Amino acid sequence: MTASDLEKITINIAPVDLGQIDLLVREGFYQNRSDFIRTAIRNQISSHAESVRQTVSRRELVLGLQHYSARDLERVREAGEKLEIKVVGLASLADDIDPELALDTIESITVLGTFRAPRALKDALAGRIRST
Secondary structure: OHHHHHHOOOOOOOOHHHHHHHHHHHHOOOOOHHHHHHHHHEEEEEEHHHHHHHHHHHHHOOEEEEEEOHHHHHHHHOOOOOEEEEEEEEEEEEEOHHHHHHHHHHHEEEEEEEOOOOOOHHOOOOHEEEOO
């Protein structure tokens, strides 16, 4: 994973908690604060893995990465279908997709995580996007 694949977040943390993190870093348990936080997040996600799996299944979500190219959307249009894109993770639309093609083939986009698409596509689909 490269730095461009990561999302930056900001958190507020109590001074005592931050001090304990810094102590663990200083003692060599973690490389830095970010390493500690990423590890803590992974541990929490792991402890709730079954709940995530059940919710993803029940709500018919894709867990992970979902990418669409113009060719993918052309196939959808040829089949006379419309997409309801539902992703936990990363959903992306390729640069080669024309806004008209997106409007013809994408009924809705729901993303818990990150949604990446060219500005023109985001603008065209604005009323159909539900992301966090």
